[in-house]
Amino acid sequence: MYKLRLKSVSKSFGSTRVINNLSLEVETGEMVCLIGASGSGKSTLLRCINLLEPVDHGEIWLDDFDIAEPALDPDPIRKRIGLVFQSFNLFPHLSVLENITLAPCKVNGKSKKDAQDHAIELLERFGLADKAGTYPDHLSGGQQQRVAIVRTLAMQPELLLLDEITSALDPELVGEVLDVVRTLKAQQMTMVLATHEMAFAREAADRVCFLDHGSVVEIASPDQLFTQPAEARTREFLARLLAER
Amino acid sequence: MPKLNRRQLHDQAIRRRSLVISSASLFAVCAGLVLLVPMAPGWTAVKNSFFNWDVLVKTFPKLLSAFVVDLKIFLWSAPLIFVLSLAIALARNTRRPALFPLRLFGALYTDVLRGVPVILLVYLIGFGIPGLGLPRPYNSPYIWGTVALVLGYSAYVAEVFRAGIESVHASQSAAARSLGLSESATMRYVVLPQAIRRQIPALMNFVIALLKDVALLSFIGPIEILRQANVYKSLMANFTPYVGAAIIFLCVTIPVTRYADYLLARQRRERSV
Numbered sequence: 125m126y127k128l129r130l131k132s133v134s135k136s137f138g139s140t141r142v143i144n145n146l147s148l149e150v151e152t153g154e155m156v157c158l159i160g161a162s163g164s165g166k167s168t169l170l171r172c173i174n175l176l177e178p179v180d181h182g183e184i185w186l187d188d189f190d191i192a193e194p195a196l197d198p199d200p201i202r203k204r205i206g207l208v209f210q211s212f213n214l215f216p217h218l219s220v221l222e223n224i225t226l227a228p229c230k231v232n233g234k235s236k237k238d239a240q241d242h243a244i245e246l247l248e249r250f251g252l253a254d255k256a257g258t259y260p261d262h263l264s265g266g267q268q269q270r271v272a273i274v275r276t277l278a279m280q281p282e283l284l285l286l287d288e289i290t291s292a293l294d295p296e297l298v299g300e301v302l303d304v305v306r307t308l309k310a311q312q313m314t315m316v317l318a319t320h321e322m323a324f325a326r327e328a329a330d331r332v333c334f335l336d337h338g339s340v341v342e343i344a345s346p347d348q349l350f351t352q353p354a355e356a357r358t359r360e361f362l363a364r365l366l367a368e369r
Numbered sequence: 370m371p372k373l374n375r376r377q378l379h380d381q382a383i384r385r386r387s388l389v390i391s392s393a394s395l396f397a398v399c400a401g402l403v404l405l406v407p408m409a410p411g412w413t414a415v416k417n418s419f420f421n422w423d424v425l426v427k428t429f430p431k432l433l434s435a436f437v438v439d440l441k442i443f444l445w446s447a448p449l450i451f452v453l454s455l456a457i458a459l460a461r462n463t464r465r466p467a468l469f470p471l472r473l474f475g476a477l478y479t480d481v482l483r484g485v486p487v488i489l490l491v492y493l494i495g496f497g498i499p500g501l502g503l504p505r506p507y508n509s510p511y512i513w514g515t516v517a518l519v520l521g522y523s524a525y526v527a528e529v530f531r532a533g534i535e536s537v538h539a540s541q542s543a544a545a546r547s548l549g550l551s552e553s554a555t556m557r558y559v560v561l562p563q564a565i566r567r568q569i570p571a572l573m574n575f576v577i578a579l580l581k582d583v584a585l586l587s588f589i590g591p592i593e594i595l596r597q598a599n600v601y602k603s604l605m606a607n608f609t610p611y612v613g614a615a616i617i618f619l620c621v622t623i624p625v626t627r628y629a630d631y632l633l634a635r636q637r638r639e640r641s642v
Contacts, residue, residue: 174547203549213544217562226558227548272544279548 126185127152127283127314128173133182133192135165135172135338142168143179144338150283153312157325157346160335161361166318167210169335170285173316174207186283203231206276210288212268214260214275220247221256224275232279239278246274250304266297273304284308286317302328322365326350334358417607424609428601432613435597439583442511442593446518447579454523458530459556475527482524488585490517495589510590518586522579529571533564570636573629577622584618594618 128150135143142165150156158166171177173184175191175198184192191201215223224246225239234242247253250270260268269289276284286305290298302324308315309328319325325332326346333343334355342355353359373381406412460468461475482490494517499508537560545555565572587596594614601610 171543176543176547199546199549199551202547205547207547209540209544209547211540213540215541215544215559215563217566227545227550230554230558231549276548 125152126150127154127187128316129183129185130173131183131185133169133172133179133184135168135177135179142338143172145182146335146339148333148340148343150314150316151330152314154330155309155313155315155317155328156343157329157332158316158318158335159320159322159325159332159361164335165338166335167287168338170207170287170316170318173283174205174285175202176207199231203227203279204282206279206281206284208269208273208276208284208286208289210291212260212265212272212292214268214272216260218259219256220252220258220260220263220271223260223271224278227275228278243274243278246277247271250274250307264297265293266300269293269301270304273301273308277308282314284313284315286315286319288318288320290319290321322350334361336361419608419612421607421609424601424605424607425613428598428605428610429613431601432594432597432610432617435592436594436614436617438591438593439580442515442518442583442586442591443580446515446522446583447576449515449519450522450526450575450579453519454526455530457523457527458534461527461531462534462556479524479527482520483528485521487518487521487582488588490521491585491589493517494520495586510586514586514589514591518579518582522575522582526572526575529568529575530564532571533568534560536567537563567636570629570633573625573632577625577629580622580625581618 126149128148130146130148133143133146134141144165146165146169148156158169160166168177172179178194179192182192183190186201186204191198214220215226218226221240221243224243225234225236228234228239228242229236244253244256247256250273252267252270252274255263255267255271260271263271269292273286273289289305290301293301298321302321305315305317305324306328317325317329329346331343332346332349334341334349334353334357336357342349342353342358344354348354349358350362353362409415457475457478460471461479463472491514495510495513498513498516499510502508534556541559541563542555545559546552550558584593584595587593587599590596592600594617598610598614602608
């Protein structure tokens, strides 16, 4: 069963076409990694799925519902789709606990008590229980990103979009954030993850999708894509990556 | 006492030398003022009409109680300005087509009212509207003077709020919207709290300016401190009550100014971290 289906999606900023006639399916419980050079459209694609950017053409089906329909109110759809940003984007004026409970209280109408109980349960699960009262500026980058993930999980999303969530982190902090993603994968969370961490994509993804100039060049199992890419452009991209190492 | 290293000894010597130089120059300036000003030909006359101790002692209590009127006008104007200017800033920020008239009004309001001196507003509104022949409690200069201050100040303060709103990075709104918060909830819980916090030092400057500008209402009637000083000046043919009024103002504005500077410095420190 598909959780998400993109059909011929296009998106332009001015005269630049960032997403070009892109189609992609993601099964329920599946984790798809998007790889590709900077500017290949990974981030924009995730923002389009979350309806932060309206698409120009094409359809985005969430379950059996085309959410790209322009007349739809995006708010009830967004709360079903979590998005974690490269730069964390925690709310600096709110404590960790308040960051997490804001949306459950104001969007889902949960009582403060229920929202806090759930938030603390999540924080405990990800080893952040002692940070509940702390403000984001006093956390390390890795802790901030883990809190950002927990903030998204508190809305109990059906689909989680992760936008280069380790790119802004010091190398020694990457591991703790990727561990969170591994945990989520073990819990069958449906995820689309844009990443530069090829080793992680290879280890954890169910399928890897190579994007170039806003379209899907190749999508395959990690083993196949990294060892026997079918497309010349995929081979070039991987060869360039290897050369940079 | 710990032994100082070469650098610390050097710094200490420099500090001592600057202390000596600054004290010496301060002393020279003060001595100059004290010795030279009384040598001016009109000094005795000025001293008698501006710095007359007896007049000051006699008028000070009444001036102080008149200042309470200023404080009252300030205290009810400030929250009104806060609310109105926030409403105008939000109106100028709105994108909804149904609210376009509000947005237009917000732009017109700030353009027109920022372009008129507050004293003119006080005259026009303070004399003009009661001139329509309103019945008794509604023709009070307290009401219309307050309205003039609130209208004039809200135009400026609205711009401060608007700048604050625009200074909150778009990624904050994106994060809030991605969690399902509506546009208005995003503004209320995520953008505005950060915007206001950032603009507190700028807002403090308007607090100080408003404190002083309450005295403009003296032109339309309320017996506040400046008018009281005016009355005494005519009565005693002496300007000392003005100096007394200035002292009272300074007793309030200097601490507030210092506090605003402290907030500004603290903010700068926090941002540089």
